[in-house]
Amino acid sequence: MDSETAAKRIRAAIRAIPKGEVAGYGEVARRAGLPGRARLVARLLSENDDAKLPWHRVLRSDGRIALPEGSAGYREQCQRLRAEGVAVVNGRVRGQRAAPTLDSQIWGPTD
DNA sequence: CTGATGACTGATA
């Protein structure tokens, strides 16, 4: 599969994240059919230019904002998440993990 | 080809 397809799948996976929910890089990559490509997802977000892409719903595996605290992107993500009803405290999303909340919510229990 | 780099992850102490 070429990078174009991979990127397309990843964007689709991110777009599938419902408002008010969050997902981890690894989860997104896995659901995009690209297991182990968490860093690829990160690279895409760093280069993404699609305003329709809810990149702010993508967090690290520990439920933390991936961007460095104080950076513009960090504040942007925090703000957007809170605007969607996601409780963000000290750069961390309310909840111990990010992705697990999805699996049964978005993608469905069976999968 | 080799090594460095990054919006990463999991294991271990």
Next chain:
DNA sequence: CTATCAGCCATCA
């Protein structure tokens, strides 16, 4: 809880 370390993948000098 934080700190280190070792994988991992794609890209680039």
